Amino acid sequence: MNAIGSRNRVEGREKVTGEARYAVEHPVPGAAYAWVVQSTVAKGEITAFDTADAEALPGVLAVLTPDNAPELAPVSDGELAVLQSRKVSYRGQIVAAVVAETLETAREAARLVRVTYAARRHDVRLTPDHPGRYTPDEAEDGPWQARQGDPEDAFRAAPVRIDCTFTTPAEHNNPMEPHATLAAWDGDALTVHDSNQGPSTVRSTLAKVFELDPARVRVISPHIGGGFGSKGTPRPNVVLAAMAARAAGRPVKLAFTRRQMYALTGYRSPTVQRVRLGAQEDGRLTTIIHESFEQSSTVREFAEESTTPTRVMYRAPNRRTAYHLTRLDVPSTSWMRAPGDAPGMFALESAMDELAVVLGLDPVELRLRNEPDGHPEDGRPFSSRNLVACLREGAARFGWSDRDPTPGVRRAGRRLVGTGVAAATYPVLRGPAQATARANADGSYTVRIAAIDLGTGARTALGLIAAETLKADPAQVTVEIGDSDLPRAGLAGGSAGTAGWGTAVVRACEALLSKLNGHVPPEGVEAAADTTEEVKGQGDEYARHSFGAHFAEVEVDVDTGEIRVPRMLGVFATGRIVNAKAARSQFLGGMIMGLGMALMEESVLDEAFGDHLTADLAQYHIPANADVRDLDAVWLDEHDPHVNPMGTKGIGEIGIVGAAAAITNAVHHATGVRFRTLPLTPPRVL
Ligand code: MOS
Numbered sequence: 001m002n003a004i005g006s007r008n009r010v011e012g013r014e015k016v017t018g019e020a021r022y023a024v025e026h027p028v029p030g031a032a033y034a035w036v037v038q039s040t041v042a043k044g045e046i047t048a049f050d051t052a053d054a055e056a057l058p059g060v061l062a063v064l065t066p067d068n069a070p071e072l073a074p075v076s077d078g079e080l081a082v083l084q085s086r087k088v089s090y091r092g093q094i095v096a097a098v099v100a101e102t103l104e105t106a107r108e109a110a111r112l113v114r115v116t117y118a119a120r121r122h123d124v125r126l127t128p129d130h131p132g133r134y135t136p137d138e139a140e141d142g143p144w145q146a147r148q149g150d151p152e153d154a155f156r157a158a159p160v161r162i163d164c165t166f167t168t169p170a171e172h173n174n175p176m177e178p179h180a181t182l183a184a185w186d187g188d189a190l191t192v193h194d195s196n197q198g199p200s201t202v203r204s205t206l207a208k209v210f211e212l213d214p215a216r217v218r219v220i221s222p223h224i225g226g227g228f229g230s231k232g233t234p235r236p237n238v239v240l241a242a243m244a245a246r247a248a249g250r251p252v253k254l255a256f257t258r259r260q261m262y263a264l265t266g267y268r269s270p271t272v273q274r275v276r277l278g279a280q281e282d283g284r285l286t287t288i289i290h291e292s293f294e295q296s297s298t299v300r301e302f303a304e305e306s307t308t309p310t311r312v313m314y315r316a317p318n319r320r321t322a323y324h325l326t327r328l329d330v331p332s333t334s335w336m337r338a339p340g341d342a343p344g345m346f347a348l349e350s351a352m353d354e355l356a357v358v359l360g361l362d363p364v365e366l367r368l369r370n371e372p373d374g375h376p377e378d379g380r381p382f383s384s385r386n387l388v389a390c391l392r393e394g395a396a397r398f399g400w401s402d403r404d405p406t407p408g409v410r411r412a413g414r415r416l417v418g419t420g421v422a423a424a425t426y427p428v429l430r431g432p433a434q435a436t437a438r439a440n441a442d443g444s445y446t447v448r449i450a451a452i453d454l455g456t457g458a459r460t461a462l463g464l465i466a467a468e469t470l471k472a473d474p475a476q477v478t479v480e481i482g483d484s485d486l487p488r489a490g491l492a493g494g495s496a497g498t499a500g501w502g503t504a505v506v507r508a509c510e511a512l513l514s515k516l517n518g519h520v521p522p523e524g525v526e527a528a529a530d531t532t533e534e535v536k537g538q539g540d541e542y543a544r545h546s547f548g549a550h551f552a553e554v555e556v557d558v559d560t561g562e563i564r565v566p567r568m569l570g571v572f573a574t575g576r577i578v579n580a581k582a583a584r585s586q587f588l589g590g591m592i593m594g595l596g597m598a599l600m601e602e603s604v605l606d607e608a609f610g611d612h613l614t615a616d617l618a619q620y621h622i623p624a625n626a627d628v629r630d631l632d633a634v635w636l637d638e639h640d641p642h643v644n645p646m647g648t649k650g651i652g653e654i655g656i657v658g659a660a661a662a663i664t665n666a667v668h669h670a671t672g673v674r675f676r677t678l679p680l681t682p683p684r685v686l
Helices: 012-016 052-056 103-112 151-157 199-209 236-248 258-264 341-359 363-369 387-398 458-470 497-515 532-536 580-599 659-671
Strands: 032-038 044-050 060-064 094-100 114-119 145-148 160-168 180-186 189-194 217-220 252-255 271-279 285-297 318-328 415-427 434-439 445-448 477-480 525-530 545-557 563-573 630-635
Touching: 032 103, 032 236, 032 258, 052 060, 052 103, 060 103, 060 236, 094 103, 094 236, 151 271, 151 285, 151 318, 160 341, 180 236, 189 199, 189 236, 199 217, 199 236, 236 252, 271 341, 285 341, 341 363, 341 415, 341 580, 341 659, 363 387, 363 415, 387 415, 387 545, 387 563, 415 563, 415 659, 434 497, 445 458, 445 497, 458 477, 458 497, 497 525, 497 532, 545 659, 563 580, 563 659, 580 630, 580 659
Parallel strands: 032 252, 189 217, 285 318, 445 477, 563 630
Antiparallel strands: 032 094, 044 114, 060 094, 145 318, 160 271, 180 189, 180 252, 271 285, 415 545, 434 445, 434 525, 545 563
C-alpha cells in the first residue's frame, strides 16, 4: 500500500540482540538503587514514621520521608510533589523511599519502614449522580460541553429514539518497560536516563521542580519500551530518582514494578456514558446527546473527554456533548491510548448499532445516511474526510454485502457467530519543534531532533521523511533522537509525534538544500528550523481529523461465555503513510488493544481498600497471540494538503478507536443480547 517507504526499524537489530539499552540498564559505576514505600490507606495523614530498622540495615544509604525530603518547587501536576507532605490522597501513593547499595537491600529496607496513619473515610466510588460531580467549564461551547439547537426537545419529538447507558472500566497501560529513571548529579547539573514520551518536556519539568537552569538538565532516552500515554507526562519516578540521587550523593536507579505502576503511573478513568439518539424513520439523526461521567484524583485534575469524538462524527441539527468529573480518593487518571476517543466511540458506535437494529437498517448504511457535509457543529470543511470510503472499502473487503442482519441465528457447533462494524476517528494534531539537518562531506546526512521512539519506529519514520525531502537514499540519513540536548521537540503523544517532528525535519532539510551548492566542505553544512510560527500560524478554517472503519467477526461459546474474534479488519484514512511496515504494526497494535478493551481489560477497584486489585498481568488480562487470529489493517490513499508538509495525519491511536464497538456489535449480532458494560468476560456473557 502507498507510503513514503517501507523499512525495518533502523535500530531493530540492536533491540532484538539486546544491545539496545533502556533507562536503568545504562551501566554507571557506583549506582545505588531506590525503592518506594506506598501508602496503605486511601486517605488521611501520616502520624509517625519509624525508619530505625530500615536505616540500620547494612547497605542502606538514605531513607527519604516527607520529614527530610528536600523541598520542591510546585508544578501544576500534583503527582510530582513527591514526599512534600504527610497527607495521603490515595492508596499506593509514595510516602517514603529507600536508597541502598543493592536493589535487594533497598527493597528489604522499604519493607522495614513503619508508617502510622490517621486514616479518614475514603470515597472511591464513581456514580453519575455523585454529589461532588462538576463540569469545570460551564460555558456551553467549551471543551467540556457543546450544544447546538434544542437537543432535549428534539429527542422528545423524535419518532425513533435510543437512550442507553454504557459503562467502561478503569484500564491500565502495560508497556513492557516500566517507568524507570537513572539519575546522576554533577554539582548542580542533573543527567537522567529516563523512560518517557518526550525528553524536552521531562527536562523543563525537572528544571522547574528542582529550580535548575534547563541548560543544566539533560534527559537521555534512546530507546523506550512503550508508553501508550502513561509516559506522556513525567511521572513521580523521575522526580524521586533525582531526589534520591542527591540524598545518596550517588547515581540512583529507580524502576517501578508493574504492581507499583498500577497506582503511580496513571490509568484510563472508568466511564459511565449516556447516549441519546433521536432519528427519523429513514435513519437520519435529528439529535445526538452524549454525556460522560468520569473520575479524577484529588491530586491532579484529568478529564478523559469521552464525548469529544461525538462532536465530529454525524450530522444532526440538535446536539449536546458534555463530560463531568468527580474528584475521588483514587490514584490519578491519565492518558491511555486514544484518551476519550476510545471509550467515547465505544458508546457512540454501540448506540448507532442499536439504532440500526431498531430501524431495521444496515449499520453501514445508517452511517452513510448521517455523513455530514462539513463539521457537524459549525459546518467548517474537513481538510479531508473519508469515513464513507473507509466503510465502503471495509464492507467490500470483509464481505459485508451478504450479511443477514437477523441476530442470534448463525451457529457453528456450540458457538454463535456474528459480525459487527464501527467507525473510528482521531484528531490531527501537531506541536512546534526544532530540528537541524547536516550534509556531511562523505555524502551522508545527519538529522537531529529531541524526538522519541516509543517502539513505534519514530527514528525510522523521520529518516524516511528526511530522505524524501533531501531526495537521498534513506540509508544515507542518520537520525539522532532521544536526548534533550538535541533541538527541542514535543511529545510522542496525541498521535502527533511524526506530524510535529516531521514538519521540523522537512523544514530543516529544505533549509539545508537551499544552502547546498554542490561541493560539501570537510566540516559539512548544517541548517536549522523552528516550526513555532508555522504551527501557531495554522488556522482552524479546516476541521482536521482522521477516520476509519472496523469490521469484526465473533464466535460466542454458549456453554462457557467465551468470545473469540476469528477475524478483524481495520480500514483507515489517515493521510499519507510514512513507513508502510511500521504503520501497519501501529494500526494492528491499536486494534489489538481494542480487542483487549472489548473482552478482557479491567482494573478492578477494591472499594474497601481504595485501589486496584488486578495489579499484574496475571489478573489484568491483555490479548496474547492466541487471542489474535486473522487481523488486518489497510489504509486508503488519502491526500490532504491542509495538515502538514508530509500530508500525514497520525496513526498511533485511531486503531483502538471504535474497535471495541465493532466487536461488541458483532456479539449482539451473534447472540441477540446487548452488553453495555465492558469488558465482555465470560461471567458477564453467560
Ligand atoms: Mo497518547 S495516549 O496521546 O500517548
